[in-house]
Amino acid sequence: MITLTTFRSVPPFAQGLVRDLRVRWALEEAGIPYRERLIGPEDQATAAYRALQPFGQVPAIETEELKLFESGAILLHIAERSEALTPSGANGRARTSAWVFAALNSVEPAIENLAELDLFHAGEAWVAVRRPMVADEVRKRLGALEGWLGGQDYLEGRFTAGDLMMTTVLRILRHSDILSEHPALKAYQERCEARPAFKKALADHLKPFAASAA
Numbered sequence: 001m002i003t004l005t006t007f008r009s010v011p012p013f014a015q016g017l018v019r020d021l022r023v024r025w026a027l028e029e030a031g032i033p034y035r036e037r038l039i040g041p042e043d044q045a046t047a048a049y050r051a052l053q054p055f056g057q058v059p060a061i062e063t064e065e066l067k068l069f070e071s072g073a074i075l076l077h078i079a080e081r082s083e084a085l086t087p088s089g090a091n092g093r094a095r096t097s098a099w100v101f102a103a104l105n106s107v108e109p110a111i112e113n114l115a116e117l118d119l120f121h122a123g124e125a126w127v128a129v130r131r132p133m134v135a136d137e138v139r140k141r142l143g144a145l146e147g148w149l150g151g152q153d154y155l156e157g158r159f160t161a162g163d164l165m166m167t168t169v170l171r172i173l174r175h176s177d178i179l180s181e182h183p184a185l186k187a188y189q190e191r192c193e194a195r196p197a198f199k200k201a202l203a204d205h206l207k208p209f210a211a212s213a214a
C-alpha cells in the first residue's frame with residue numbers, strides 16, 4: 001500500500017494547491033488505493049523526514065520497496081502503471097513525459113513568479129515595476145499552450161498525466177483573472193477538473209485542513 005505524506009494544515013491561500021493534490025489525483029485516476037500521513041513544521045527538518053524528502057517538502061510517497069519525492073517523479077511513476085494516465089506505446093509514454101516536464105519546467109516557473117508577487121508582495125513599490133513583465137511571461141506561455149491545444153480537448157488528444165500536471169499548474173493562477181484571457185485554456189482546465197478523480201482528490205486533499213481548523 002502506498003503512503004502519501006503531506007501537510008496537516010496550510011494557510012487558506014495554499015489550500016487546494018499543495019502538490020499532494022497531483023499525487024492524489026493520479027492515484028484516483030489509476031484506481032490505486034493509498035493511505036495518508038500528515039505532518040507539520042516540526043517534522044520537516046527531522047533526519048527521518050529528510051531521508052524521505054531531502055528538502056523537507058511535501059509530497060513524498062513510500063511503499064514496501066520504494067521511497068519517492070518530487071511530484072513530477074511520483075506522477076510519472078504512477079502513470080507508468082496506468083493506461084488511464086499514459087498511452088500504452090513507447091512514443092505515447094515519451095510524449096506524456098514531455099508534457100509533464102513542460103508543465104513543471106516551461107509553464108510553472110512563470111506562473112509561480114506571478115503568484116509569488118501577488119500573494120507575498122502585493123502592494124510593495126517594486127512590484128508595480130516588476131509585475132507587468134512577469135505577467136507578460138505568463139501570457140507568453142499561456143498563449144503558446146492555447147495555440148498547441150487548438151480545438152483538442154487534451155494536449156495529446158486524450159487525457160494523460162501531462163494534462164493532470166498542466167491543470168494543477170494552471171490552478172496556481174486562481175487568484176488572478178489572467179487565465180480568462182485565454183478562454184480555450186480556461187475551458188481546458190475546467191474540463192480536466194470536472195473529472196470525478198479530480199473531485200475526489202480535491203475533497204480528500206482539503207479534508208485534513210477542515211479537521212485541523214475545527
Ligand SMILES: N[C@@H](CCC(=O)N[C@@H](CS)C(=O)NCC(=O)O)C(=O)O
Pocket residue numbers: 017018019020044056057058059069070071072
Ligand atoms: N519540486 C517539488 C516542490 C515541492 C514543494 O514546493 N512543496 C511545498 C508544498 S506545495 C512545500 O513543501 N513547501 C514547504 C517548504 O518548502 O518548506 C515537488 O514538485 O514536489
